Amino acid sequence: MIEREIIHTTTASKRIFDVLQDFVQFLLLFLRIFLEMFVMLIQKVLPKSLKDISGEVVLITGTGHGIGRELALHYASLGSTVVCVDINEKNNLQTVQKAKRLNLGDVHSFICDVSKREEVQALADRVKTEVGPISVLVNNVGIMPTHPILQQSAEEIQRVFDVNVFSQFWTIQAFLSHMEEKNRGHIIALSSIAGVVGLSNLVPYCATKFAVRGLMEALHEELREGPYKNMIKTTTIFPYMTNTGLCKHPKVKFPSILGLLDPKEVAMRIVEAHRSDTLEATIPSCLLHINNWTRLLPDHCGLMLKDYIDSGVESDLI
Structure with a gap:
């Protein structure tokens, strides 16, 4: 007892x-x-402290045109060694030539279909041999078919996932060992505002960009908990519609406020997010805050706001 x-x-x-x-x-x-x-x-009030990236080896996918080209030029202007990767050899060489005219960082051209895992593995070996291990990976490449889901072919849906999602898995797996070798690194992924909000005529594209967001959030957690905590950083970017030709029929209700973005401006903001070790950023920056607050409201309130903004893309089959 x-x-x-x-x-x-x-x-x-x-x-x-x-x-x-x-x-x-x-x-x-x-x-x-x-x-x-x-x-x-306090950091919002004080000027941002941007780290020096002049000694970094930066590999960027999709450098043949648009944001990828502007990123290559911007990184080169800051003295980084830039590895330009694209499937289009002619366009990629044009980017490299423009970057070399800056006479700052070294610039290299590699041709690769990053949607194919074997090609990416071979690319990683070639880059390590010819340039050295990279310290920064920018997954920029993407495609965007814009028509209703029932008019999307099986081949289109498969291709958009191969390019927009699986290519990022293949590059991360191939180049993470480069960063581990250097005991430092930074992985930057381009999602989209379509990875934050679902939009008509972009169902497969939105699915891929939401997937990129999940991929990067989980990757950040894995790196944070693993042996390379605070050594390898991640940044996910969610740009609004950008004037690169990818949006064939953009729909914009307020062009003076939410007009198509300039690729140069987007590239500058991406590099700024990298240099300030920002985890997630929309371009413009206010869109992430608007989305986060809107998600706290009843569903119909968010839909009313979306209808009021009335921005997106029309079908490219019209």
């Missing part, structure tokens, strides 16, 4: 201790969150 009372008392004491311990941990968590929010507020 006495032994049972002792066991009961011991069990009750342990439960009380566990509850108090959980409560203290919660208070510490709340305090840490409050301090982090305070620090972020």
Whole structure:
């Protein structure tokens, strides 16, 4: 009887201790969150501190035109060694020639279909031999068929996933070892505002861009918990519609506020996000905050706001 009372008392004491311990941990968590929010507020007011990237070896996919080309030029202008990768040899060489005229960072051209895993593995070996291990990977390449889901062929859907999603898996797997060798690195992925909000005529494209967001969030967590914590960083970018030719029939209700973005401006913002170690960024920056707050409202409120903005793409089959 006495032994049972002792066991009961011991069990009750342990439960009380566990509850108090959980409560203290919660208070510490709340305090840490409050301090982090305070620090972020101060950082918003103070000028951004941008790290020097002149010694980095930056590999960019899809450098033949558009944002990829502007990224190559911008990184080269900052003194980085730039590895330009594209499936179109002629366009890629034009980018390299433009970048070399800057007479700053070294620039290299490699031809590869990054949707094919074997080609990406071979590319990683060639780059390591001819240039050296890379320290920054920018997954920029993407395609965007724009018509209703029932008019999307099986081949189109497969291709958009191969290029927009699986290519990022293949490059991360192939080049992560380069960064591990250097004990530092940065992986930058281009999602899209279509990876934050679903849009008509873009069902497969939106699915791929939402997938990129999930891929990068999980990758960041894996790197954060693994042996390379704080050594290999990630950044996910969600640009609004950009004037690269990818949006064949853009629909814009307020062109003075939400008109098509300039690829040069987008590239500059991407590099800025890289240099400030930003985890996620929309371009313009306000769109991520608008989306986050809208998701807290009832569903119909978000739909009313979307209808009011009325931006997206028309079918390219019209």
